[in-house]
Amino acid sequence: MTDWGIEVGQQLKxxxxxxxxxxRRQGGIGPSRVTPNVLLFTDPIKGHKHGYFDGWGDDGCYHYAGEGQVGDQKMTQGNLAILNHKQDGRALRLFRGVSSGVSEYLGEFTLTDDRSWYxxxxxxxxxxxxxxxxxxxxxxxxxxxRWGCNSRTRPQRP
Structure with a gap:
């Protein structure tokens, strides 16, 4: 197993x-087969073109859109990897696109215990x-x- 060696705020290709x-090298959700991680990538500017409105909510949680650009999203593949990350012993690692091919590590996250998705x-x-x-x-x-998570609020689309 490879130890995690990226610091919060660090930018890498x-x-x-x-x-x-x-x-996976493409898409927003990359479950690893070689380390106990699910890599999550967000890029609000590019994401809006595909109907993804990721961001911090008023509840202190980061609201992250699942995968699938066409039709209703389903709880399969990468979405299922996020949902089952705890029972599978995987960490959720969130990155934000900052320039072409470069991402900033935002840190390790976990699903909330209550209302983990909607x-x-x-x-x-x-x-x-x-x-x-x-x-x-x-x-x-x-x-x-940023502040504590609660189940009553979510991010607002622009």
Whole structure:
């Protein structure tokens, strides 16, 4: 097993992150087959084009959209890897895109114990029809929490 060696705030090329820790090299959710991690990538500017509205909610949690750009999202593949991360012994590692191919490590997160995910409406890629999107409520573990999580609020779309 590879120990985690990336500090919160550190910026790295995504290709280097995958070379060391595994996971899918494309898409937002990269469950690793070689380390006990699920790598999560967010890029609010690019994400909005695909109906992903990730961000900090008023509840102190990071609300992270599941995978799937067309049609209603389902609890399969990467979404299931996030949902089952605790029972599978995996850490959720969140990165934010800062420039082409470079991501900043935001820290380790875990799903909240209550209401760990919910469904919301968002457009398909390219402002397509409205679909149902899974939103995960990620609570900071290693990253400094902004404030406590609760189950009553969620991020607002611009």
């Amino acid at each position: 995504r290709v280097d992150i995958h070379a060391r820790y595994g996971g 469904l919301t409406d968002a457009p398909e890629t390219g402002d397509g029809p409205i679909r149902s999107v899974i939103m995960f409520r990620l609570h900071p573990v290693e990253a400094a929490p």
